Amino acid sequence: MITAEQIGMYLKSVPPLPETLRKTLEALDQGDLAGAAKEAEKDRALVFYLKGVVNSAAFGFKSELNDVPQIFSALGIQRARQLIYAYMVASMAPEAWGYFDLDTEHFRDFQVTMMRQWETIVKAEGAPESFLAASALLGAGLVVADAIFAERAEDVALLQSMEDLTLDTILERISGVDFAKLVGMIAKKWEVSPEVLEVVLLAFGKKACDKEATPCRLAKLLHLLLFYALSRPAMMRAGVNGFVTFNPAFSEDVMARFQEILEIA
Amino acid sequence: MRPVIKKQKVAVFYPQGFLDGNSASELITVPDMQAVRASNVTVVVVSMKRVVFFNKNGIQIILDALSKLQKEMKLTIGFCDYNKQQYEAFFKYFNKDVPFSLFMTLDIAMLFGGVHKEEEKDGNVLVWHEDPTQRSMQAIEVYDRGFTPVVAQTEEDFLARRKDEKLFYAVVEMSYLGLMANRIAAKTRGNCVIYYLKGFLDGSVTEQFDVLYHQNCLKVGFQLFMFDATRVSSLNIHAANFFSRLSTAGAEYGALIAIVGLDMEKTPKAFVEELEDAGIMFFENEADFFADETVQSMSGGGAAVKKEKNKLTKAMVAKLPVFVDATLDTLEMMTGMEAVKEGMNVQAFDAWGGEALMGSSIAFYGDIDGRITLVMPRELVKKACALLIGEESDDTEILADALSELVNIIAGKSKTHLQESRTNINITLPRNYLELEDLRQTLEGIQGVQVDFSFGDYPFIFYLSP
Known part of the structure; x- marks a missing residue:
């Protein structure tokens, strides 16, 4: 169905962090928002993406932001970093999705809404804002899943009509790798910090972690957020709900807190 | 979301995450209801095992869709795979007047749906419910399905009996029967x-x-x-x-x-x-x-189909490549191994001996009628079914079950591809043969098309017969 070779080929095709973005991120590391904006301006696709996102209802800025330094200034360091990774994920996404019933606009809405909700959670938990980037990277899993399964949609549908199998389970049983590993590989390629990468990998809910540690607690909340996002009507319609396997037990101890933060009753 | 169809009798929806008034409307859509109608099942349930949050609106929306199916098809509808908190929430939402059935596990739903393990002998089923009317109703339904209900009269009695869980075919607890499908x-x-x-x-x-x-x-x-x-x-x-x-x-x-x-x-x-x-x-x-x-x-063994008018027809042989391709494609997908065709003949079924073999056949009818039979070594069954069961198992019952599903997938794939050339077929339940002799008897005196393949070191027979 899908071989390790095909997956390897696909991963090779994922571009590394472009020079402009690396320099933008380096400037952000140094707290140099103006320098970061100056670098970002060189990437017209990034500028187009940023304008679209920051002027969406989800961000709710009072006036329209068109100037890149103005955008960076309004976002702040960590939100700007989060959006750069979200842009990388969006640039990986296909123009025409093959497996999921998604399009560019829906995927962007999914990314943006999840990023905003994640920001609310990170702030409510009093966790370092550097963890904001974690939610942006999870979307990469969807892009990878679409690329891997687009040609085998009929086989997947047949398998899923017989057994309760998520795409992640099918992938793991066929190839021995899962989406957590694939997203992890992509995140490494993009030089994501080890702390953020840890949260991303744990957020797939497959590994137990020390519940007292901040990355673990955040990963549990991010696991819930992912499934909250995948349960929204547009994503249910797009067939994304069965992308990876939800593990309620993994996040059980933070469920009440999650509901409280996002006011889900 | 398309349902998983278990043994052609139970349809299960597996939502994940949050089921509220917004998301629930996308769980069972019109095409999904159509898929249930086409499956001719007797039970439709929503599994709650990966649902972490739900509210009354969400459940009511799902219930509206399920009720439509219930009225049209006289089905049993409900929920399964819930925890105690979720079980109690159902009663809270509906003021104890729950208009659907609740099955603590999918296995219990399958039991009430009339799905039994192959070769299953009569067994005792332990039944407990705090309400005496429900208790009796469950006991009657269990009895109607060919089992002997052992009804616990008090919770203490139930807990004491459940200590010997292995003595029972199933234990029915934290379950509730609403309107049940009135099928024999x-x-x-x-x-x-x-x-x-x-x-x-x-x-x-x-x-x-x-x-x-x-x-x-x-x-x-x-x-x-x-x-x-x-x-x-x-x-x-x-x-x-x-x-x-x-x-x-x-x-x-x-x-x-x-x-x-x-x-x-x-x-x-x-x-x-x-x-x-x-x-x-x-x-x-x-x-x-x-x-x-x-x-x-x-x-004694396999039952020979005596339907004399069934003969290998030109129309059926013309579709042989569709069945063979679906079989090979599926097996290659499931095993990750490549198939090599060794030979093809119109002949009586002829299987090699000496190895632990398993066979399964599935019949189809409609524009063309016939039967596909697959025979392969047990070791190849293990490999082919690992994708479905998650690991290589040596348990005969698990392997036989997975083999049935494999044959179902192949038949389903053939059906889809035949539809592209406007040939419509329906498929039956698969039947497994753990003894090759049973299969030989079943196919005795029949001329079909036998295609011999090898998957790595494993031989494999595809047999298309009337």
Whole structure:
């Protein structure tokens, strides 16, 4: 169905962090928002993406932001970093999705809404804002899943009509790798910090972690957020709900807190 | 979201995450309802095992969709795989007047849906519910499905009995029966299909009897059909005519129908004579039935399909590549191994011996009629089914189950591809053969197309027959 070779080929095709973005991120590391904006301006696709996102209802800025330094200034360091990774994920996404019933606009809405909700959670938990980037990277899993399964949609549908199998389970049983590993590989390629990468990998809910540690607690909340996002009507319609396997037990101890933060009753 | 269809009897939806008034509307959409209608199942449930949050709005929206299906198809509808907190929430939302069924696990839903493990012998089922009416209802439904209910009268009694859980085929607890599908329960024992009848039998028996299931059983080679009538008070002319027609229709397959345990004193003699004339046999009890010489001569192994008008047709042979491609594509997908074709002939079924082999066949009917049979070493079954069961298992029951699903996938794939050339078929339930001799008997005297393949070191037979 899908071989390790095909997956390897696909991963090779994922571009590394472009020079402009690396320099933008380096400037952000140094707290140099103006320098970061100056670098970002060189990437017209990034500028187009940023304008679209920051002027969406989800961000709710009072006036329209068109100037890149103005955008960076309004976002702040960590939100700007989060959006750069979200842009990388969006640039990986296909123009025409093959497996999921998604399009560019829906995927962007999914990314943006999840990023905003994640920001609310990170702030409510009093966790370092550097963890904001974690939610942006999870979307990469969807892009990878679409690329891997687009040609085998009929086989997947047949398998899923017989057994309760998520795409992640099918992938793991066929190839021995899962989406957590694939997203992890992509995140490494993009030089994501080890702390953020840890949260991303744990957020797939497959590994137990020390519940007292901040990355673990955040990963549990991010696991819930992912499934909250995948349960929204547009994503249910797009067939994304069965992308990876939800593990309620993994996040059980933070469920009440999650509901409280996002006011889900 | 498309449902998972278990054993062609139970449809299960597996939502993940949050089920509220917004998301629930996308769980069972119009095309999903159409998929349920096409599946001819008797139970539709929503599994809550990966639902972390739900509210009344969400459940009500799902219930609206399920209720439509219930009305149209006289189904059992409900939820399964919930925890105690979720179970209690259902009653809270509906003020204790829950208009659907609740099954603590999918296995319990399957039990009430009439799905039994192959070759399953009679078993005891432990039943507990705090409400005596529910308790009795569950016990009756369990009994109707051919099991012996062991009803705990108090919670202490239940907990004490549950300590010996292994003694029971199933333990029914934290479950609730709403409106149940009024279908005649069926199960297979060896080469025999047993139907469980109850009450006074009249014309409604035709609605309660799953004709499609019965036809499927005939098509895959079952020949012995026993109607357990130990709980039947009597029958009228309409019911007698129904059995008579059933027997006549089964004759071309060489099927034998027997009614066991019918109270002869309460049954008009004329009906009995008419049914005997139609070829139906009567027995006082199950033991007499299985001890009967005719029955024994038919239950030794596989049942040969005697339907004489079935011959290998040109139309069927023309579609051979579709079936072969679907088989190879599926097996290559499941095993990750490449197939090599060794030979193809029109011949009687001819399997090599000496290895632990497993076989499975599935029949199809419609624009073309026939049957696909696959035979492969047990080791190849293990590899092929690892994707479905998650690991290589050596448990015969698990392997047989997974093999059935594999054959189902192949038939489903063939069906889809045949539709592209406007050839429509329906498929039956698969039938497994753990003994090659049973399969040989089933296919005795039949000429089909045999294609021999190898998957790595493993031989593999594909056999298409009328």
